Structures are given as C-alpha cells and as structure tokens.
Amino acid sequence: MDKKIFRRSFIKKAILAVISLEAGYLISDIFKNKSVKKLNPDLFSAGKSNIFEKNKMYPFNSGKFYLSVFDDGGMLAISIKCTHLGCIVQPDSKGFLCPCHASAFDKRGEVLSPPATRALDIFPITIEKGEVMIDINSPIKRKKGFRKSQLTYV
Amino acid sequence: MENNKINRSVIVNFLLHLHPHAVNKQALKFSRTFGLGGINALLFVILAFTGILMRFSYVPTPDGAYNSIVSFQNNSLLGTLIRNIHHWSAMLMVVTSFLHLLRVFYSQSIFYRRKKTWYFGLILFVIVLVFNFTGYLLPWDQLSYWAVTIMTNIVEYLPFIGEGFANMIRGGETVNENTLLNFYTFHTALLPLLIVAFMMLHFWLIRKARGVTVANNNEQEMVHVYPELVSREIIAALSLTAFITLFAIFFDAPLLEKANPMVSPNPSKAPWYFMGIQELLIHVHPFIATVVVPLALIIFFVYIPKIKIDTEKVGTWFYSSKGKSIIVLSVVFSAFITLLLIFIFEYWLHLNQFEIPLFISTGIIPLFMFLLPFFGFLFYLKTSKKADKVELVISITTTIFTSYIVMSFVGIWFRGEGMHLIF
Numbered sequence: 001m002d003k004k005i006f007r008r009s010f011i012k013k014a015i016l017a018v019i020s021l022e023a024g025y026l027i028s029d030i031f032k033n034k035s036v037k038k039l040n041p042d043l044f045s046a047g048k049s050n051i052f053e054k055n056k057m058y059p060f061n062s063g064k065f066y067l068s069v070f071d072d073g074g075m076l077a078i079s080i081k082c083t084h085l086g087c088i089v090q091p092d093s094k095g096f097l098c099p100c101h102a103s104a105f106d107k108r109g110e111v112l113s114p115p116a117t118r119a120l121d122i123f124p125i126t127i128e129k130g131e132v133m134i135d136i137n138s139p140i141k142r143k144k145g146f147r148k149s150q151l152t153y154v
Numbered sequence: 155m156e157n158n159k160i161n162r163s164v165i166v167n168f169l170l171h172l173h174p175h176a177v178n179k180q181a182l183k184f185s186r187t188f189g190l191g192g193i194n195a196l197l198f199v200i201l202a203f204t205g206i207l208m209r210f211s212y213v214p215t216p217d218g219a220y221n222s223i224v225s226f227q228n229n230s231l232l233g234t235l236i237r238n239i240h241h242w243s244a245m246l247m248v249v250t251s252f253l254h255l256l257r258v259f260y261s262q263s264i265f266y267r268r269k270k271t272w273y274f275g276l277i278l279f280v281i282v283l284v285f286n287f288t289g290y291l292l293p294w295d296q297l298s299y300w301a302v303t304i305m306t307n308i309v310e311y312l313p314f315i316g317e318g319f320a321n322m323i324r325g326g327e328t329v330n331e332n333t334l335l336n337f338y339t340f341h342t343a344l345l346p347l348l349i350v351a352f353m354m355l356h357f358w359l360i361r362k363a364r365g366v367t368v369a370n371n372n373e374q375e376m377v378h379v380y381p382e383l384v385s386r387e388i389i390a391a392l393s394l395t396a397f398i399t400l401f402a403i404f405f406d407a408p409l410l411e412k413a414n415p416m417v418s419p420n421p422s423k424a425p426w427y428f429m430g431i432q433e434l435l436i437h438v439h440p441f442i443a444t445v446v447v448p449l450a451l452i453i454f455f456v457y458i459p460k461i462k463i464d465t466e467k468v469g470t471w472f473y474s475s476k477g478k479s480i481i482v483l484s485v486v487f488s489a490f491i492t493l494l495l496i497f498i499f500e501y502w503l504h505l506n507q508f509e510i511p512l513f514i515s516t517g518i519i520p521l522f523m524f525l526l527p528f529f530g531f532l533f534y535l536k537t538s539k540k541a542d543k544v545e546l547v548i549s550i551t552t553t554i555f556t557s558y559i560v561m562s563f564v565g566i567w568f569r570g571e572g573m574h575l576i577f
C-alpha cells in the first residue's frame with residue numbers, strides 16, 4: 001500500500017466528483033428529451049375532416065399550427081414557429097410573414113424571402129374515424145422543402 | 155496605532171484584509187485602474203441587495219411574474235426605485251466589466267503572474283452576461299419573452315448539440331414556465347454563489363500578483379492602504395452609488411405589456427449586449443457565427459497572456475507609442491470594413507441567391523471578405539510599420555472589439571421594422 005489517499009487530494013477529488021455528477025445530471029437532459037416525447041404522442045383534434053374547404057388555411061393557435069388545405073384536398077399542418085429565430089408567423093395573402101425579421105413563406109411553408117433558410121416545420125397528420133388528428137409534439141424539419149408526399153388525404 | 159487595530163470591528167478588519175498593508179504609490183493614480191474592478195464589485199453588492207429585496211415579492215410563474223413586478227412597483231415602499239436601481243446597475247455592470255477588460259488588456263496587465271487573473275476575469279465576464287441574460291426574462295413582458303426566444307433560437311444553430319442544449323436551457327421547445335423557473339434559479343441562487351466564488355479567486359490572484367501593475371516598474375515607493383487607498387475607494391463608491399440612485403430616480407426601467415407567446419413584436423431583438431451576434435447572424439452562415447467565430451475568439455483570448463513580452467513593458471499603457479497609432483489605425487480600419495460589408499450584404503450582394511451550398515455562399519465567402527483585407531492590413535503593419543508580435547495582437551484584438559461594437563450599434567439603433575436598415 002504505497003498509494004495513500006491524502007486529505008487534500010481526497011477533498012479535491014470529492015469536489016470534482018460532485019461537480020461532474022451535477023453536470024452529468026444536467027447534460028443527460030440534452031439527450032433524454034426526444035425519447036420521452038415519443039412515448040406519449042399528444043394528439044390534437046382539429047375536427048371532422050369534412051368541415052374543411054379546399055384552398056383555405058385554418059388557424060389553430062392553441063396547437064401552434066395552421067391547417068392548410070390545397071386544391072386536391074391534400075392537407076398540411078404547418079407550424080407557426082419561424083425557422084429563423086422562433087417568432088410566430090402571421091398569415092398574409094401569399095402565405096406567411098414573420099414580423100420579427102421579415103422572412104416570408106408561401107402557403108406550403110416554403111421560404112419566399114430570407115433571413116429564414118428552411119421551410120416551416122410540419123406536424124404529422126392522421127385521420128381517425130373521420131377526425132383530423134395532429135401530433136403537435138413531433139415537428140418534422142423539412143431540409144429539402146415541400147414534397148408531395150408530405151400531404152395527407154382523407 | 156496598536157490600540158487602533160484592536161478596536162476595529164471584525165467586519166472592518168475583514169474588509170481591510172482584502173487589501174495588502176501597503177501598495178505602490180503609482181497604483182493609486184486614478185488613470186491606472188479607473189477604479190473599474192472595484193466598481194464591478196460594488197455593482198454586484200448593489201445588485202445583490204436590490205435583487206434580494208425584489209425576491210421577497212417576485213413570483214416565478216408566467217401568470218404571477220409580471221403582476222408581481224407591477225404590484226411591487228406600485229405598492230411597495232420605493233418599489234420602482236429599487237427595480238430601477240437593479241435594472242440600471244445590471245446594464246452598467248456589462249459596460250464596466252467590458253471597460254475593465256479593456257483596461258487590463260491595453261495596460262499590458264495580463265502577462266506572467268497575471269495570466270490566471272485574466273482567465274478568471276474572462277469567466278467572471280461570462281457569469282455577468284449570464285446573470286444579465288437570465289434576469290432579462292424575469293419581468294416576463296413582451297421585451298423579455300421575445301429577446302429570450304431569439305437568443306435560445308440562436309443557440310439552436312449550434313451543430314449537433316444545439317437543439318438539445320436550447321431545449322435544456324428552456325426546459326422545453328419554447329420559452330415557457332420551465333424556462334422561467336430555470337432562469338430564476340440560476341439568477342437568484344446558482345449564479346450569485348458562482349460569482350462570489352470566482353470574485354474571491356480573482357481578488358486572491360490579484361494579491362498574489364502583488365497588486366495591480368504600475369507604469370514604472372523601477373519606482374517602488376509604497377504608501378499605506380489605510381487611509382490612502384481606502385479613502386479613495388470610499389469616495390468612488392459613494393459617487394457611484396449617488397450617480398446610480400439619481401439616474402434611477404429619473405429613468406424608469408422598461409416594462410412593456412405582459413408576455414404574449416402568440417404575438418411577436420416587429421422587430422424582435424436580442425438583449426443589446428448580444429445584438430452584435432444577431433447582426434453577425436443576419437449576414438453569415440450560422441455555423442460561422444455560432445461556432446467558428448466564438449471558438450476562434452476563445453482560443454485567441456486564452457493564447458494572449460501566454461506571450462512572453464518584455465517585462466519592462468508590463469503595465470505600460472498601449473505598450474509603446476507605435477502601439478497607440480496602431481490602435482487608432484485598427485479602429486478606423488475595422489469600423490470601415492465592418493460597415494462596408496454590412497452595406498454590401500444589405501443592398502448589393504445577396505449571397506444566399508447563388509446556386510452553391512449555403513455554407514460556401516453565406517459562410518466561407520463573407521468570412522474571407524472580412525479576413526482577406528484584414529490579413530492585408532496586418533501584413534501592412536508588419537512590413538511598413540515594423541509591428542512586433544504584441545503590437546499585432548493588440549491590432550487583432552482592437553479590430554475584433556471595434557467590429558463587435560459597430561455591429562451592435564447597427565443592430566441596436568439602425569434596424570427597424572423587419573430588421574431592415576434605417577437611416
């Protein structure tokens with residue numbers, strides 16, 4: 001036993017250990033978030049599918065999205081959170097406009113003018129017994145912008 | 155004298171023991187430190203006193219926060235004044251911390267045994283900023299809500315960890331009641347502990363370095379701290395307190411309407427001390443603005459005090475007479491190139507419209523549009539002006555600071571609706 005633990009080094013190590021534990025506890029949160037969310041998808045009911053008219057946008061402020069219905073009946077649940085720095089976009093004639101730094105988006109959520117570089121996020125839609133359900137806790141990032149496959153039909 | 159010592163109270167004795175017994179006479183000159191370190195310490199004490207008073211009535215919930223502040227202002231004795239003092243002292247502390255940083259840097263007071271003082275100072279600077287930023291959210295009005303939204307979304311641009319990190323700070327995907335509780339805990343519990351600990355280390359390191367630097371290292375005439383230094387400190391402290399109190403009587407801390415997570419104001423800005431970052435983010439790719447630039451800055455600031463400068467120069471303002479002219483040149487150069495690039499990107503050259511990857515068009519290209527003239531400038535200093543290593547470092551630092559300040563000015567005062575330039 002020539003490796004003694006000295007008082008000073010013990011205290012130093014103890015302090016370091018406590019600090020790392022605390023830091024680890026906090027940092028583990030970074031990776032935890034996603035898995036928890038998947039377990040309990042929070043479905044938001046937008047109402048019966050037959051009440052929605054074509055070529056219209058319906059605001060759902062409490063769900064933080066717009067339900068955009070296109071010519072062919074395809075639906076998109078578009079997030080109102082601007083992809084630039086997180087402000088709330090407002091609807092306008094072309095689609096959406098962000099009040100914070102003037103990013104503009106079309107009705108499909110694609111960028112019309114910067115500073116935003118990415119299309120608005122969308123939420124997955126499912127139709128259950130004729131009711132439109134939106135999973136408002138799982139926003140989908142659209143790195144490549146709009147694709148036809150993103151539309152949901154009744 | 156002996157009697158005197160025994161009769162002094164424990165507290166007075168403790169305060170005196172923060173100082174050495176005697177200091178170099180030259181250290182007393184106001185233009186040596188401008189009292190800035192002491193001002194920072196005093197501002198923290200003022201902030202702690204007023205902050206604790208507000209804590210008695212502050213309610214850290216989205217429903218309660220705003221109302222508790224309004225009621226504190228209207229119903230508590232001197233409520234508005236206390237809040238104003240807290241607000242303006244906090245803003246002032248960012249300024250004085252930065253000025254203190256400039257003073258120790260330009261007076262060559264960060265080398266050799268002061269290296270660690272500089273490092274712990276940098277940590278203190280970060281703590282002051284986080285203090286300010288977390289406090290900013292607490293009123294829970296439109297200004298604070300959206301400023302924190304903007305800032306945490308800037309964090310999201312960090313690659314890989316950005317989103318997780320931002321969600322950890324916020325306790326969710328948007329600024330909500332968890333964010334408020336997080337910030338409140340940081341602001342009124344964790345950060346006060348941290349700053350006191352680091353201030354103690356900072357002070358201890360200053361004493362270990364045998365006090366502040368002096369202009370002439372060969373003159374060693376010493377004077378007694380008590381009363382020579384202490385009396386000056388008391389005068390400075392009283393003047394500062396009087397100034398802040400007067401200022402707080404006449405200027406109210408802003409309080410807009412209660413935060414509304416559904417309505418963003420136009421335009422939305424980060425807190426003013428972070429506006430330089432937001433301005434940078436308008437022009438360059440997020441990866442450059444949030445990773446490359448900050449990382450380069452940290453490495454550079456850690457590197458500076460490792461330079462082996464001529465020990466005679468330690469404590470010399472601006473290093474040399476050439477140093478002075480180099481600083482002036484750097485300020486002019488940096489302000490010019492920064493403004494020029496801002497105008498170019500705003501009106502003529504929209505880099506994101508080229509058909510090449512964004513990282514090149516909005517990242518690499520603007521970076522080099524800044525760096526190439528900058529390297530040219532440094533090359534000119536080195537060849538024509540015969541600048542040595544320290545003078546080049548002074549030039550680089552001055553360029554960085556000037557550029558940040560210019561970007562902040564533009565962002566704070568010259569961007570209006572839709573963040574467009576207004577003149």
Ligand code: HEM
Nearest residue numbers: 187190191192194195258263271272275276278279366367
């Ligand atoms: C809460 C913030 C701070 C407090 C309370 C504080 C306090 C002090 C005090 C009282 C002094 C001695 C007198 C003076 O220079 O005014 C000092 C010196 C010093 N401070 Fe700070 N400081 C703070 C932040 C910083 C920052 C942000 C830096 C730089 C990054 C820094 C670096 C230094 C250095 C290098 C010295 C030694 C100067 C010399 O020896 O001449 N400090 N500080």
Ligand code: HEM
Nearest residue numbers: 201202205206208209212244285286289290292293342346
């Ligand atoms: C022990 C120390 C402190 C305590 C207990 C404390 C407590 C508080 C409380 C309760 C509030 C909410 C009241 C309000 O928003 O008006 C607040 C706000 C704030 N605090 Fe502190 N604080 C402390 C130190 C600091 C420091 C050191 C700074 C900055 C360097 C700071 C910066 C701020 C800011 C910017 C606000 C927002 C003020 C406003 O606009 O209303 N605080 N603080």
Ligand code: FES
Nearest residue numbers: 082084085098101
């Ligand atoms: S947050 Fe929408 S444009 Fe900046």
